[in-house]
Amino acid sequence: MQKTDINKYVDNEVRNIYDEAVINTTLDKKFGLTREIIEELSKEKEEPSWVLDIRLKALEQFYKMEDPDWGPDISYLNIDNIATYVKPVDNEVRRWEDVPEDIRSVFDKLGIPESEKKALAGSGAQFDSEIVYHNLTEDLKKQGVIYTSFDEGIRKYPELVKKYFTKAVPIYDHKYIALHYALFSGGSFVYIPKGAKLDRPLQSYFRLNAPGAGQFEHTLIIVDEGAELQFIEGCSAPGYNELNLHAGCVELFVEKNAYLRFSTIENWSKNMLNLNTKKCYVSEGGKIEWIMGSFGSKVSMLYPLSVLNGEGAKCDFLNISFAGKGQNLDTGIKVIHNAPRTSTVVNAKSISKDGGICTFRSNVHVKKKAKKAKLALSCESLMLDSISRSDTIPVNTIESDDVVFSHEAKIGKISEQAIYYLMTRGMSEEEAKSLIVRGFAEPIAKAFPVEYAVEMNRLIDLELEGTIG
Amino acid sequence: MDLLNINKLCTIAEDDHDKKILQGLDLVIKPGEIHVIMGPNGSGKSTLANTIFASPRYIVTGGSIKLCGEDITNLSTDQIAKKGVFMSFQTPEEIPGISLAQFLKTTKHSITGEKPNLYKFTTEVEKTMTELNMKYEYVNREFNVGFSGGEKKKNEILQMLLLNPKLAILDETDSGLDVDAIKIVSRGINMYKNDDNAVLIITHNTKILENLKVDRVHVLVDGKIVKSGDSSLAREIEDNGYSKYIK
Ligand SMILES: Nc1ncnc2c1ncn2[C@@H]1O[C@H](COP(=O)(O)OP(=O)(O)OP(=O)(O)O)[C@@H](O)[C@H]1O
Ligand SMILES: [Mg+2]
Numbered sequence: 039m040q041k042t043d044i045n046k047y048v049d050n051e052v053r054n055i056y057d058e059a060v061i062n063t064t065l066d067k068k069f070g071l072t073r074e075i076i077e078e079l080s081k082e083k084e085e086p087s088w089v090l091d092i093r094l095k096a097l098e099q100f101y102k103m104e105d106p107d108w109g110p111d112i113s114y115l116n117i118d119n120i121a122t123y124v125k126p127v128d129n130e131v132r133r134w135e136d137v138p139e140d141i142r143s144v145f146d147k148l149g150i151p152e153s154e155k156k157a158l159a160g161s162g163a164q165f166d167s168e169i170v171y172h173n174l175t176e177d178l179k180k181q182g183v184i185y186t187s188f189d190e191g192i193r194k195y196p197e198l199v200k201k202y203f204t205k206a207v208p209i210y211d212h213k214y215i216a217l218h219y220a221l222f223s224g225g226s227f228v229y230i231p232k233g234a235k236l237d238r239p240l241q242s243y244f245r246l247n248a249p250g251a252g253q254f255e256h257t258l259i260i261v262d263e264g265a266e267l268q269f270i271e272g273c274s275a276p277g278y279n280e281l282n283l284h285a286g287c288v289e290l291f292v293e294k295n296a297y298l299r300f301s302t303i304e305n306w307s308k309n310m311l312n313l314n315t316k317k318c319y320v321s322e323g324g325k326i327e328w329i330m331g332s333f334g335s336k337v338s339m340l341y342p343l344s345v346l347n348g349e350g351a352k353c354d355f356l357n358i359s360f361a362g363k364g365q366n367l368d369t370g371i372k373v374i375h376n377a378p379r380t381s382t383v384v385n386a387k388s389i390s391k392d393g394g395i396c397t398f399r400s401n402v403h404v405k406k407k408a409k410k411a412k413l414a415l416s417c418e419s420l421m422l423d424s425i426s427r428s429d430t431i432p433v434n435t436i437e438s439d440d441v442v443f444s445h446e447a448k449i450g451k452i453s454e455q456a457i458y459y460l461m462t463r464g465m466s467e468e469e470a471k472s473l474i475v476r477g478f479a480e481p482i483a484k485a486f487p488v489e490y491a492v493e494m495n496r497l498i499d500l501e502l503e504g505t506i507g
Numbered sequence: 508m509d510l511l512n513i514n515k516l517c518t519i520a521e522d523d524h525d526k527k528i529l530q531g532l533d534l535v536i537k538p539g540e541i542h543v544i545m546g547p548n549g550s551g552k553s554t555l556a557n558t559i560f561a562s563p564r565y566i567v568t569g570g571s572i573k574l575c576g577e578d579i580t581n582l583s584t585d586q587i588a589k590k591g592v593f594m595s596f597q598t599p600e601e602i603p604g605i606s607l608a609q610f611l612k613t614t615k616h617s618i619t620g621e622k623p624n625l626y627k628f629t630t631e632v633e634k635t636m637t638e639l640n641m642k643y644e645y646v647n648r649e650f651n652v653g654f655s656g657g658e659k660k661k662n663e664i665l666q667m668l669l670l671n672p673k674l675a676i677l678d679e680t681d682s683g684l685d686v687d688a689i690k691i692v693s694r695g696i697n698m699y700k701n702d703d704n705a706v707l708i709i710t711h712n713t714k715i716l717e718n719l720k721v722d723r724v725h726v727l728v729d730g731k732i733v734k735s736g737d738s739s740l741a742r743e744i745e746d747n748g749y750s751k752y753i754k
Contacts, residue, residue: 108522405594454563461584462560462593463666464617473613477604 070297086411096209098218103213109368121251124166159238167223184229206317207290213315225255230265239268250280261296270298277307290318299327306334307322322348332359346380357386358482361394370399375408384415391422404435511536512675525627546727591673595663601651608646656683662714664695724753
C-alpha cells in the first residue's frame with residue numbers, strides 16, 4: 039500500500055519547482071549523486087582538498103552499503119530523483135535586510151528575525167542547501183565564541199574543524215550518513231571557549247523549500263571545559279507531492295564539566311524522509327540534554343547517541359513525537375555508559391492518531407567499567423484511536439554489575455471518559471482531545487523555550503483539527 | 508415554563524443493548540427548585556444524569572428531555588453544557604499536565620464563548636475557593652491529579668459556582684466527604700441557588716439536605732420513579748430503606 043503511494047512521487051518526472059516556490063528560475067540546482075556533481079559542488083564551495091576527499095570516500099561507501107535492516111521501509115528512495123544541491127543565494131549575510139526579499143519573507147512568517155531580537159544570542163538560517171544568514175552578538179564574539187555556517191567554519195577555522203569533524207559520526211556509520219558526507223552543505227559550526235556561559239540560546243533554523251530536494255546540513259558543536267550552551271534547532275518545509283529528503287548530521291562534543299542543551303523542534307512536511315544522525319560525546323562531569331519534538335515528516339529515523347565517556351557524565355533525554363495519518367516516526371535513543379558514575383534519564387512520549395505509527399527504540403549499553411551507573415527510562419504513548427500504532431522497543435546490554443536501572447513503558451488509548459468529562463464542561467470533542475494531548479505533552483513542552491512551547495501547542499491543535507467526523 | 512422536563516425516558520447501555528436501564532422515567536423540575544433522587548445501587552441514578560448529558564455510553568430508545576422548553580435529547584454533550592447544564596461527577600476525571608487554573612479558564616471560555624477577563628476571573632476563583640475552604644495554591648496543581656476524593660468533589664462544586672449553570676446535577680457529591688466538607692458543599696449549593704436555576708441532587712444520605720430547602724424527593728427503582736414526595740420522604744427512606752418500593 040504505502041509503497042505504491044510513494045511510487046507516485048518517485049515516478050513523477052515533471053518537477054513543478056515553481057509551484058508555491060518563492061525561489062526564482064535562476065536557481066542553481068543539481069540532481070542525483072555522481073562523482074562529477076560532488077566535485078563540482080566542492081569546487082563551487084572552494085573547499086580544501088581534504089574535504090573533497092571525505093566527500094568522495096563517503097560516496098564510495100554509500101554505494102557499498104545496504105539500507106538499514108530495521109524500521110520503516112525506505113527502499114523507494116531513489117537518490118537520482120532528489121535535487122541534491124539547491125543554491126538559494128550567492129552569499130551568506132549578517133543582516134536580515136540583506137537577505138533577498140522572497141527568502142526573508144519566509145523567515146519573517148516563521149518569526150525567526152523577531153525571536154532573534156527578543157531571546158537569542160545568535161541565529162542562523164538555512165534555506166535549501168545553503169546558510170543565507172548568520173549572526174552572533176559582538177559581545178560573544180569578543181569572548182571567543184564562534185558561531186558560523188559550517189562552510190565558513192571550514193574556511194576560517196580549518197584546524198579546529200578538522201580536529202572534530204567526522205570524529206563523533208564516522209562516514210561509514212550507516213548508508214545515509216555516507217550520503218550525508220558526500221553531499222553535506224550548510225549547517226552551523228559552534229565553538230564555546232573554556233568557561234564561557236551563554237545566558238541566551240543560539241538558534242539555527244533549517245528551511246527546505248524546493249520540492250523534491252534534499253537537505254544535508256552538518257552541525258558541529260564543541261562546548262569546551264566548564265562552558266555552557268543552549269542550542270536550538272528548528273526545521274520546517276512546505277508540503278509538496280514529491281519526496282523530500284533530510285539527511286543531516288549533528289556532531290556534539292561536551293568537554294569536561296561543560297553543559298549543552300540541544301533542542302530540536304522538527305516540523306517537516308509530510309512528504310519528508312527524515313534520516314538524521316546525531317551524536318554527542320560527553321567528558322568527565324559534563325552533561326548533555328536532548329530535547330526533541332518531532333511532528334512532521336512522512337518517515338523519520340532518528341536515534342541520537344550519547345557516549346558518556348568521562349566519570350560522572352550525564353545524559354538527559356526528553357522526546358515527544360506526534361504521528362498523524364501516513365506518518366511513521368521511528369525514533370529513540372542510544373546511550374553508551376563508558377565510565378563510572380555516569381547517568382541517563384530518558385522521558386519519551388509519543389502520540390499517534392489516524393493510523394500514524396510511533397516507535398521508540400531505546401538502546402542502552404553499559405560497559406563493564408561503568409561502575410555505579412544510573413539509568414532511568416520512561417516511555418509513554420497515547421493513541422487517539424484504535425487504528426494508530428505505538429511501540430517501544432528496548433534493547434539493553436548491561437555489562438557492569440553495579441548499576442541502578444529502571445525502565446517503565448506505558449502504552450494507552452486516550453480515555454473516552456476523560457473526553458466526555460471535558461465535553462460536559464463545554465469543550466468540543468476536538469478541544470477536549472487537544473487539551474488532553476497538551477497535558478500529556480506538557481512535561482516535555484515546558485523544557486522548550488517559551489515560543490517553542492507555544493508553537494508546540496499550536497502544532498498539537500493543528501494536528502487535531504479535523505480529527506472528528 | 509419547566510426548567511427540565513423528562514418524558515418517558517428509556518435507555519439501554521451502549522456496550523450491552525439488552526441492558527435496559529431507564530424504563531419510562533418522568534421528571535419535571537421548575538425554576539427555583541431543589542430536587543433529590545434516591546434509590547438503591549444500580550437503579551439508574553447515574554445513568555439518568557449521564558443520559559441528560561448525552562453520554563456516549565447510553566442510547567436513548569424512547570422519550571424526550573427538554574430544557575426550558577427546548578428538546579435537547581439529540582444534542583451533543585458540549586452543546587448541552589453550553590445550554591446551561593452542569594454535572595458534578597460521581598468519579599471526577601484527572602487531567603495530567605493541565606493545571607487547575609488553566610482548566611478553569613478553558614471551561615469558562617468554552618461555556619460562555621468568550622475569554623474570561625483574567626484579573627476578574629482570577630479574583631473570582633480565589634474568592635470561591637476560599638469559601639469552599641480549598642487551598643488557593645491548588646490552582647497550580649495538575650487538574651485532580653493526586654487530589655483526595657473529597658478535594659475532587661469540592662473541585663466539582665467550585666466549577667459549578669464558576670460556570671453558574673441553569674441546572675446543576677450533583678451525582679453523589681456528598682459521598683466520601685467528611686461532615687465539615689458536606690456542610691461546605693451545601694453552603695456552596697445555597698450560594699449558587701436562585702429563583703431561576705435548579706439543582707438535582709443524587710444522594711444516599713440526608714446529611715447534605717439538612718441545610719437545604721428541598722422541594723421534591725423522588726425514589727428511583729429499576730429505571731423508574733416509583734414514588735415522589737416532600738423532604739420528609741428522604742428521612743423516611745433513611746429510616747426504613749427501599750424494601751417497600753422494590754417489587
Ligand atoms: N455502560 C454500561 N454497560 C452495561 N451496564 C451498565 C452500564 N452503565 C450502567 N450499567 C448498569 O445499569 C445499572 C444502573 O447503573 P447506574 O450507574 O446508573 O446506577 P446508580 O443508580 O447510579 O448506582 P449507585 O448508587 O451505585 O451509584 C447498573 O445495573 C449498571 O450495572
Ligand atoms: Mg451512581
